[in-house]
Amino acid sequence: MAEERSSGSKRSKQVVLDLGRRFEKRGGTLVGKILTGKKLNVPTVVSMIKKGWQLDEEVDVHDLDRNHLVFLFRFDNSDDYARILKGRPWSIQGHLLNLQIWEDFMVLKDVDFRYAPFWLQFHGLPLEAFDGSNAKILGDAVGETVMYEKPVVDGKLVRSFIRVRALLLLDAPLTTGFWVPRKDKDPVWVTVRYERLQNFCYRCGRIGHKSCGCKDVNASNGDVDDSDFGNWLSTPMVRTFEDILEVCKEKWEEAEFVGKKNQNFRFRRNLMPAEKDTQVGKKLLQEEYSPEEYSPEQSDLENWNDWNSRVYTQLPADTLESEGLWPWP
Numbered sequence: 001m002a003e004e005r006s007s008g009s010k011r012s013k014q015v016v017l018d019l020g021r022r023f024e025k026r027g028g029t030l031v032g033k034i035l036t037g038k039k040l041n042v043p044t045v046v047s048m049i050k051k052g053w054q055l056d057e058e059v060d061v062h063d064l065d066r067n068h069l070v071f072l073f074r075f076d077n078s079d080d081y082a083r084i085l086k087g088r089p090w091s092i093q094g095h096l097l098n099l100q101i102w103e104d105f106m107v108l109k110d111v112d113f114r115y116a117p118f119w120l121q122f123h124g125l126p127l128e129a130f131d132g133s134n135a136k137i138l139g140d141a142v143g144e145t146v147m148y149e150k151p152v153v154d155g156k157l158v159r160s161f162i163r164v165r166a167l168l169l170l171d172a173p174l175t176t177g178f179w180v181p182r183k184d185k186d187p188v189w190v191t192v193r194y195e196r197l198q199n200f201c202y203r204c205g206r207i208g209h210k211s212c213g214c215k216d217v218n219a220s221n222g223d224v225d226d227s228d229f230g231n232w233l234s235t236p237m238v239r240t241f242e243d244i245l246e247v248c249k250e251k252w253e254e255a256e257f258v259g260k261k262n263q264n265f266r267f268r269r270n271l272m273p274a275e276k277d278t279q280v281g282k283k284l285l286q287e288e289y290s291p292e293e294y295s296p297e298q299s300d301l302e303n304w305n306d307w308n309s310r311v312y313t314q315l316p317a318d319t320l321e322s323e324g325l326w327p328w329p
């Protein structure tokens, strides 16, 4: 009855309120939902989030939800806000904290928590695949591409894999990889790695619960050896080369903060380990090298997978870490 009355009044009544801003404009506001079926201790969660973020200035945290899984974060400092926004996905105790922008005049039910942005890495691609349009296709095969790092700059490969920022539909299973057809060769299996992916279900491949809490009746029986899913899908976040980002999604919010900091672009150094190893590496590093001169020979392409697997394993871990490349999956 109450519902009837209220929906009736929804049709007929409008109350105009003064929605003048009562809050002073701060660094920015985000809203975050923790994806878990578990009960979490709010003070612990809030202090862990604050500690993990290492902010320069204060953030106000408000609990918005009866189940204590949705929080509003009001940042004092806009650099803090931008860094947390760009650093998504964040996790708390292994559970995804799905952060979204809180806009003026918003209410909680306006927020779309169905999607979250992740950085994806595509490994095992032939050299010929390294270009921007393919990066977008790869991201769209897994989610919706919002931006990508140009795979080749000035004729040089930036990384040994293609890196794409994509919105993932959290209700869908993660994509582990796919076959890519090649001319005169067998199709090649391309693997997908998810940066900063934490708890997810090894049975159905979804984020938000673990295998023991899986309710998907069609999922595999949970035999880890047999599963398509495992912790190998996750990889640490590498440093983003902001100077070479290409934005695909109109008004993508993170794009506004891209390139304002960390201008020193050093992608060439990433190729250093290859120098003494393979013909591919040598060619990429030649100072006099120019794109027109480079046409990979068959032997180079055969070396490619070998190079992929060896290139980062021969440097000490601290060097790799400083290059943002550790660990190799």
Ligand SMILES: [Zn+2]
Pocket (backbone or CB within 6 Å): 201, 202, 203, 204, 205, 206, 209, 210, 211, 213, 214, 215, 216, 219
């Ligand atoms: Zn599941």
